[in-house]
Amino acid sequence: MKIKHDSKLRFVAYAAVVLIPLLLALDAFQAHRYAKLKAELAKLEAKQVEIVEQNRKLISDISLLSSSDRIEKIAESELGMHKAKSEDIVRVEIK
Helix, strand or coil: CHHHHHHHHHHHHHHHHHHHHHHHHHHHHHHHHHHHHHHHHHHHHHHHHHHHHHHHHHHHHHHHHCCHHHHHHHHHHCCCCCCCCHHHCCCCCCC
16 A cells, blocks of 8 residues: 555656646746737737828828819819809700
8 A cells, every 4th residue: 555655656746846847838938928929919009000090191181182172273273174154054864
């Protein structure tokens, strides 16, 4: 009975000697991986803020460029166009 108990105790001791450093190494690896992922997440969040700001600017530019006053001014000054008079408008009906 004592031999079985001693062999179990030795097995547990050897397992602890092998598993404890292995678990510590695994913990260090996971901590390194976590830090790396956290840094990548911070980078991606900063990029997202930058892209959202750029998108806001582009939306503002679209609003500015598509304003009817601006288009009318360009049509008159650069393209030589003018507003049609009511007698110049021809209505076409399709049946």
